[in-house]
Structures are given as structure tokens and as C-alpha cells.
Amino acid sequence: MLEKTVVFGHRGYPAQFPENSLAGFAYALAHHVDGLEFDVHLTKDQVPVIMHDERINRTSDGTGRITDYTLAELRQFHLAHGEVIPTLAEFLDLVGDHDVQLNLEFKTDKIQYPGIEALVLGMIHQAPLKRRVIFSSFHLPTLKTCQQLAPNEAYCWLTDKPVVNAAAFVADEHLSGLHLNHYQAGVPVAERIWTVDRPELAKQLFQQHVAGIFTDDFVTMTALRDATVTGDKVHRRVG
Template sequence: MTNETLIFGHRGYPAKFPENSLNGFQYAIDHHADGLEFDVHLTKDNVPVIMHDEKINRTTNGHGRIHDYTYEQLQAFHLSNGETVPKLKDLLSLAANQPIYLNLEFKTNKIHYPNIERIVLDMVHQYHLVYPVIYSSFSLQTLKDAYKVSPNEQYCLLANHPLLHPRELMIDAHLAGLHLNHYQPLRNIKERIWTIDDPSTERKLLADHVAGIITDNFELANDVKKSVLV
């Protein structure tokens, strides 16, 4: 629970733009999303890029695993709006000096990219961001490895099942919060809940002051938030 519930655009603004596209991210920044949630993989030449899946099949006109292409080779493929797969540094450039929270997911639950933690953290530290980045992953080991690289960060575990001993887990792994696809009423633990697009559910979560709502339609969620605050 927290004082204010922040609204995060899940993969940018997929209700209006291709997911994890720079156009979607820019729109969300310009139209006052509290935060952006997005996913990071590494290319064959260790360039951090933004995409949800480990393969490009679903969201581009190409096929295959991201890690089998160099970044230059990846530029041959396009999202449905004609954009190429964005680099992490492209989004960091958009977000620099802007009042926007970033929730960066290390996408390592299917493929573990060697040294992704240091590569990503070193890159993020090169940019002037208004708020500290929130790092998340389904891989507890990734979060522990990231903590070894840079301990003064916010690391949050993603989970799609109820957690039996969340406090002990958080202490053991130096976690700052939990990102769940269900709501567990936990006192004094920052919970961000995904992916919530139903206004009635959003109202309940806002009433309980969860730390964040991660949604495909941040503008709708913002309207719900305003109505609750009136």
C-alpha cells in the first residue's frame, strides 16, 4: 500500500499503438501517463532492445529469436506502424528529464542473456531520469545478479501466482516490491498489479492504494483515477 497509485502504460499504449513502440511511448509521455512498463532483451551483439517476446514473429514482419540477430540485422524488420524494433537507449532519450516513471523488465525467464544486468544498468545510468527506474523480472536470479551490480536500485519480482511468504522473499532478495497479476492485500509492501483494463477493478485497487496499476489503456485508467479522487 502507498499514498498514491501510479498508472503505468503496459508496453506503452497498446490500446492505440503497436506495443513497445516509440510512438506509443512518446504519446504516453506527452499525455501524462505516470509511468511506462516495457521489456528488454539483448541482440546477438548485446544491444538492449525493447520487445515483449523473445521472438520477433508476433509483433514484426520477421521471424526468429532476437538474440540470433545483430541490431543492424534486426532493422530489416518492422512493427505494424513501420517502426523498427526500438533500442533501450531510444526510450531513455525520450524519457530523460521527463516526469515519467520507467518500469524496465529484464526479459530473462525464457532466455538468460549473459551480463544483461550490467549492460542495462550501465546504460540507464548514462541518462538523467527524473525518477529512479523500477526493475522487474520473473527471474529471481536475475534480480539478485542485478543487485550485485548495483544495489541502490528498486528491484521487484514479477509473479503470476500467489506468493506464500512474500516478506521473507523480499528480504532475502533485497526486493523493493512485487508485480503481480493478482491482488494480495499485503501491508507495507509495494504492489503493482498487471494487466488491469477493467474500470471496476481499477477502482478497487485505487481504493486500496496499491503502488501501481499496469494497464493497456492508461488514459482510461487515468480517468478512473480522477473520478475516484473527486
């Protein structure tokens, strides 16, 4: 039986809300999004917070690196519409027992945060989530550290480059899949594509039954996915 491509809200619902905001995540959850993708950094006082960039300049009214601020100091800055920079704990409280697939990206490719892997994994394991979390990163050593701490979780490598001998690479690195910015034909592993906002590309990916796509507009892409697979025998992919 073919599996339905999971549509992830990339940083929530940035087509309508500030990216990586609690408001965007809440809207997506209320409207039954398949999955949510979000990015985690550490503050100066070791609090996991959700933001894409290492610096707060682009998406908030402040400047500087997340790692140079305590959480209390970060709270003086805001995203658009007065939204605060959310913590991972706040996000997990919001998700609660919603039936949603989470993809947590460790943002460690530019700044390595000592201890982030153990801290984040511990919080995830304590949360009453319905589904197994997918953990991803561009920084392969981060995933290796996670594997040592929690070998039974799902880990996926993010890359914008073609992966040679993908099946062997995934097996050798003990990964559950690849997160690519392009479709790579003939890859016999779970393949999730970012960032997919063009309907014509999305339709092609749905027809290929890729494991997932990450999109800034999950509403449009979910409707397109459902229209594309009408008549197919599919079920929702888990984890």
C-alpha cells in the same frame, strides 16, 4: 497521507499504438503518463532492444529470435505502421528529462542473456532521468545479479502465483516490492498489479491504494484513478 496509485502504460499505449513502439511511448509522454513499463532483450551483437516476446513473430513482420539477429539485421523488420524495433538507447533519448516513472523488465525468464544486467544498469546510470527506475523480472537470479552490481536500486519480482509470507520474502530477497497479476490482501509491501484493463477491477485496486497498476490503456485508467480518489488526500508515489 495516502499515496496515489501510479498508472503505468504497459508496453507504452497498445490500446492505440503498436506495443513497445517509440510512437506509443512518445504519445504517452506527451500526455503526461505516470509511468512506462517496457521489456528488454539483447541482440546477437549485445544491443539492448525493447520488445516483449523472445521472438519477433507476433509483433513484427519478421520471424525468429531476437538473440539470433544483430541490430542491423533486426532493422529490416518493422512493427505495425512501419515502426522499428526500438533500442533501449533510443527509448532513453525519448524519455529525456520527462517526469515519468520507468519500469524496466528484464526478459530473462526464458532466455538468459549473459551480461545484460551490467549493460543495462550502466546505460540507465548514464541517462539523465528524473526518477529512480524500477527493475523487474520473473527470473529472480537476474535480480540477484543486479543487486550485486547496484545494490541501491529498486528491484521487484514478477510472479503470477500467490507469495507466501510476502513481507519476509521481500526482506530476505532485498526487494522493494512485488509485481503480481492478482491483488494479494494484507501484503505490507509495494504491490503493483498487471495487466489491469477492466474498469471494475481497476477501481477496486485504486480503492486499495496499491502502489501501481500496469494497463494497456493508461488514458482511461488514469481518468478512472483520478475520479476514484477524488476527495482523498493523496500524493504521487515515487519509485
